[in-house]
Amino acid sequence: MLKQLIFIIALAITLAVFAYTVSRLIKLFSLTKPAFPLKDWGKRFCLLLKVAFGQTKIFRRPVVGLLHALVFWGFCIILFGSIEMVIDGVSGSEKSLSFLGPVHDVLMAAGDIFALLVGIPIIVFTIRRSLMNVKRFSGTEMKAKSHIDAIVSLSLILLLMVSLLLMNTGYLGFHRLSGTEIKGSYPVSSFIAGLLPGFSVSGFHTLYEINWWLHILTIFFFANYLPYSKHFHVFMSIPNVFLSRLDPPGKLDNMESISNEVRLMLNPETAFSQVPAGPAPERFGVKDVTDVTWKNYFDSLSCTECGRCTSVCPANLTGKMLSPRKVMMNLRARMKEIGPRLVKNGKLFSDNKSLLGDYVSEEEIWACTTCNACVQECPVNINQPSIIVDMRRYLVLEEGKAPGELKSVFSNIENNGAPWQYSSEDRLNWTKDLDFEIPVFAELPAGTKPEYLFWVGCAGAYDDRYKKVVRAFAAILNRLNVSYAVLGKEETCTGDPARRAGNEMLFQMQAMQVIETMKKYEVKKIITTCPHCFNTFRNEYPDLGGNYEVVSYLQFIESSISEGKLRLNSGKLKGLGITFHDPCYLGRANNIYSEPRKIIGAISAGTVEMKRNKSFALCCGAGGGQMFKEAEKGDKEIFIERTEEALETGAEIIATACPFCMTMITDGLKYKNREEDIRNLDIAELVMETMEI
Amino acid sequence: MKIVVCISNVPDTTTRIKFLEGNASIDTSGIQWVINPWDELSLTRALELRDDPASGVKTVTVAHAGPASSEPTIRKALAIGADDAIRVNCEPADAFFTASQLAAAISKEGFDIIICGIESSDFNGSAVGGMISEFLGIPSVSSVSGLSIENGAPVFTREIDGGRESLKVPVPCVAIVQKGIAKEPRIASMRGIMAARTKPVRVYETVDTDCLTEIAGFEKPAPGAACKYIDPDDPARLIELLQNEARVI
Numbered sequence: 001m002l003k004q005l006i007f008i009i010a011l012a013i014t015l016a017v018f019a020y021t022v023s024r025l026i027k028l029f030s031l032t033k034p035a036f037p038l039k040d041w042g043k044r045f046c047l048l049l050k051v052a053f054g055q056t057k058i059f060r061r062p063v064v065g066l067l068h069a070l071v072f073w074g075f076c077i078i079l080f081g082s083i084e085m086v087i088d089g090v091s092g093s094e095k096s097l098s099f100l101g102p103v104h105d106v107l108m109a110a111g112d113i114f115a116l117l118v119g120i121p122i123i124v125f126t127i128r129r130s131l132m133n134v135k136r137f138s139g140t141e142m143k144a145k146s147h148i149d150a151i152v153s154l155s156l157i158l159l160l161m162v163s164l165l166l167m168n169t170g171y172l173g174f175h176r177l178s179g180t181e182i183k184g185s186y187p188v189s190s191f192i193a194g195l196l197p198g199f200s201v202s203g204f205h206t207l208y209e210i211n212w213w214l215h216i217l218t219i220f221f222f223a224n225y226l227p228y229s230k231h232f233h234v235f236m237s238i239p240n241v242f243l244s245r246l247d248p249p250g251k252l253d254n255m256e257s258i259s260n261e262v263r264l265m266l267n268p269e270t271a272f273s274q275v276p277a278g279p280a281p282e283r284f285g286v287k288d289v290t291d292v293t294w295k296n297y298f299d300s301l302s303c304t305e306c307g308r309c310t311s312v313c314p315a316n317l318t319g320k321m322l323s324p325r326k327v328m329m330n331l332r333a334r335m336k337e338i339g340p341r342l343v344k345n346g347k348l349f350s351d352n353k354s355l356l357g358d359y360v361s362e363e364e365i366w367a368c369t370t371c372n373a374c375v376q377e378c379p380v381n382i383n384q385p386s387i388i389v390d391m392r393r394y395l396v397l398e399e400g401k402a403p404g405e406l407k408s409v410f411s412n413i414e415n416n417g418a419p420w421q422y423s424s425e426d427r428l429n430w431t432k433d434l435d436f437e438i439p440v441f442a443e444l445p446a447g448t449k450p451e452y453l454f455w456v457g458c459a460g461a462y463d464d465r466y467k468k469v470v471r472a473f474a475a476i477l478n479r480l481n482v483s484y485a486v487l488g489k490e491e492t493c494t495g496d497p498a499r500r501a502g503n504e505m506l507f508q509m510q511a512m513q514v515i516e517t518m519k520k521y522e523v524k525k526i527i528t529t530c531p532h533c534f535n536t537f538r539n540e541y542p543d544l545g546g547n548y549e550v551v552s553y554l555q556f557i558e559s560s561i562s563e564g565k566l567r568l569n570s571g572k573l574k575g576l577g578i579t580f581h582d583p584c585y586l587g588r589a590n591n592i593y594s595e596p597r598k599i600i601g602a603i604s605a606g607t608v609e610m611k612r613n614k615s616f617a618l619c620c621g622a623g624g625g626q627m628f629k630e631a632e633k634g635d636k637e638i639f640i641e642r643t644e645e646a647l648e649t650g651a652e653i654i655a656t657a658c659p660f661c662m663t664m665i666t667d668g669l670k671y672k673n674r675e676e677d678i679r680n681l682d683i684a685e686l687v688m689e690t691m692e693i
Numbered sequence: 694m695k696i697v698v699c700i701s702n703v704p705d706t707t708t709r710i711k712f713l714e715g716n717a718s719i720d721t722s723g724i725q726w727v728i729n730p731w732d733e734l735s736l737t738r739a740l741e742l743r744d745d746p747a748s749g750v751k752t753v754t755v756a757h758a759g760p761a762s763s764e765p766t767i768r769k770a771l772a773i774g775a776d777d778a779i780r781v782n783c784e785p786a787d788a789f790f791t792a793s794q795l796a797a798a799i800s801k802e803g804f805d806i807i808i809c810g811i812e813s814s815d816f817n818g819s820a821v822g823g824m825i826s827e828f829l830g831i832p833s834v835s836s837v838s839g840l841s842i843e844n845g846a847p848v849f850t851r852e853i854d855g856g857r858e859s860l861k862v863p864v865p866c867v868a869i870v871q872k873g874i875a876k877e878p879r880i881a882s883m884r885g886i887m888a889a890r891t892k893p894v895r896v897y898e899t900v901d902t903d904c905l906t907e908i909a910g911f912e913k914p915a916p917g918a919a920c921k922y923i924d925p926d927d928p929a930r931l932i933e934l935l936q937n938e939a940r941v942i
Binding site: 423424505 | 706707708709725773774877878879881882883884885886887890
């Protein structure tokens with residue numbers, strides 16, 4: 001009876017403290033902004049099974065992944081026993097769930113085995129963290145507090161597992177010696193009990209009681225310690241996976257408040273007049289915690305500082321200040337600092353500090369290439385780039401601040417419709433001296449409706465090297481008698497570089513203009529060589545009313561090959577090794593991995609993969625607006641890191657499929673003095689070189 | 694203190710200029726108009742001073758002589774941060790006409806410093822700034838590449854041969870500025886764009902003045918010859934080309 005009373009008091013305290021923590025959290029969440037609408041429950045459920053319970057993303061690092069998965073699965077199984085202990089404690093019973101019969105037996109046995117299978121990895125983790133120098137456990141954001149926090153959590157888990165085994169051992173020993181019924185089977189504890197021959201009935205009983213209390217009280221303590229530690233992840237990661245952003249990672253969220261403004265500006269009636277546009281948003285973009293969405297904050301609470309994101313971040317790998325993990329940790333820390341005071345004093349309270357500026361520096365956010373390697377890697381589906389871009393949005397839209405080169409890019413896009421300063425009159429220069437005609441929409445006879453719009457893109461129109469690529473692809477289209485046309489002088493930047501550099505206003509102005517042009521020619525299908533244009537059309541234009549069937553030239557070439565329309569002569573490049581560099585905006589952003597490999601496979605038998613390939617591929621360094629600006633301070637250029645990796649393969653040809661990647665890899669080859677013996681070719685050029693006429 | 698920045702509305706630098714029949718006027722169809730780059734930098738510097746409380750600059754006004762169709766360019770200047778604008782409703786004909794219209798309108802408004810870009814990227818006449826100061830009978834300094842305010846008085850910096858010159862000039866005065874006046878042009882923030890819609894633009898009608906010049910015709914420069922690449926291992930070929938083709942040595 002006394003035991004019951006003590007237990008109930010302990011449980012009540014635990015629940016009360018936990019309820020206080022939850023209520024505090026709810027108040028902090030109420031400071032945040034809405035995120036995407038929650039729907040697609042079926043999809044979410046599948047994701048939950050796959051990513052959370054299947055631990056698929058953890059397994060991207062198989063060895064350490066298995067250890068983590070054991071801990072995770074172990075927790076799930078052992079949870080059943082813990083529930084039973086709580087019921088036992090309240091009701092004064094023993095093994096109250098044993099009425100479940102064989103199910104109970106299996107779960108008890110599994111729990112007993114998993115106590116060992118969790119305990120061993122925890123010991124490995126502790127040794128790994130404290131004695132081995134694992135790079136991703138260090139970094140500017142990893143202060144002593146983070147390490148202590150980790151060691152405390154690991155120790156508590158180890159204590160839980162040891163006490164569980166000893167509790168089971170005591171239980172077994174007591175019932176064996178007293179000849180009473182044993183409910184459930186406990187293979188590991190049975191072995192341990194066998195090692196304790198000298199124990200008496202009361203000895204086993206004491207062992208049981210001590211460890212029963214130790215185990216349950218540790219659980220109670222742990223449950224209330226977690227929300228204040230990085231290990232809150234134990235509670236948050238499963239819901240975080242369930243609440244994942246389901247959009248393709250390449251898609252940036254549309255800013256509806258900007259759309260309204262742009263519509264007013266593009267309409268001559270309202271461009272220069274006072275219009276009731278509704279209340280302007282408090283702030284464009286993210287400056288502080290009140291500007292983030294609840295999902296951003298949820299992400300930060302789910303982060304357990306594992307550092308997988310940072311360990312694959314191209315900026316971080318090359319010595320730049322950006323660390324995606326730090327951004328998440330900063331958000332959480334800043335909320336911890338200012339959140340309770342905002343709750344108390346109202347949302348307008350200011351301590352003259354902010355997330356952007358005092359926690360995350362501008363240098364950090366301008367280093368991001370939006371390559372989505374961090375998103376791909378995060379085991380709990382945190383989205384780091386979205387908040388990074390939102391901080392850029394704040395700087396550009398609210399403060400008119402951006403690196404100088406990007407400001408020029410903005411003016412160029414605004415004035416001449418391309419990130420570079422070239423006249424739109426020159427957009428068709430790439431077609432000069434071709435031995436076939438390039439059909440242009442504006443010049444087509446009335447009533448002609450080409451099947452495809454071939455979107456050439458600014459690099460295709462103006463970059464001397466990349467012009468050769470669009471010429472090659474046009475030759476392929478011509479060879480296949482595809483019905484297509486280009487926009488020529490009517491083409492303008494899709495707005496992609498502006499959007500990724502935070503200038504949402506300019507992006508939407510461009511997008512709405514492009515959509516108007518598309519309407520004029522009733523464009524339904526777009527084919528393009530540029531992955532950035534491809535991603536923007538496919539994933540971002542629908543938000544602004546531009547719905548098209550968007551095809552990457554790689555998908556198109558691959559299907560032409562597999563349908564037998566296009567035959568490649570693999571003899572022409574015989575014996576030459578080809579390695580393919582995955583562009584982030586085809587690969588991670590849009591899951592196009594197999595098409596380029598099938599095409600290259602049809603060209604040459606000598607394909608070699610780089611160490612980091614497909615979803616693991618390293619960015620060339622040009623995404624997210626980096627193409628147009630100097631890299632932030634670091635100890636290496638990203639393009640050199642990637643070129644070195646490509647050279648390590650020993651391939652004679654580095655195949656690319658993106659104008660920016662091409663610029664970067666070509667520069668890398670020049671830097672390494674390898675431009676003489678190694679060729680950097682686009683897949684379109686390889687196909688043109690080898691196609692049979 | 695009040696700064697007036699004169700802005701000219703010019704074709705974007707990537708524009709391919711075409712002439713109308715008789716080559717006496719420019720075909721303005723399809724031209725993307727922008728703020729003259731010198732004026733854009735002047736505006737940037739003026740706004741930097743206004744945003745620094747220590748400078749004592751309270752307002753920045755942009756002044757433009759041109760038709761209603763140049764409104765987007767004026768709004769762009771307002772979006773970048775100018776407080777208000779004046780526009781003389783006219784078709785600017787030559788430097789004398791433009792300067793007299795601007796001088797008349799600005800004198801009605803009141804000012805301390807007038808900043809003009811040293812030239813505009815369309816006609817590159819380099820005359821309006823000096824003429825405004827003459828019309829108003831106030832001092833002007835040309836080729837200014839730095840502007841600061843010390844103890845309520847402007848200090849102009851000029852690049853001179855082998856060094857730099859600082860000048861103190863009493864207000865009111867005209868600064869005719871070079872590109873070094875600001876590092877890079879300021880871009881419009883979203884708030885700026887939203888605010889620009891409702892910032893005041895005061896329109897003045899023209900004052901009587903003469904046009905002193907008349908455009909007789911335009912012509913385009915001959916297209917540049919293609920660049921020739923010479924193998925670095927073949928200096929003889931370079932010498933041969935320089936001697937016989939370019940005839941420079």
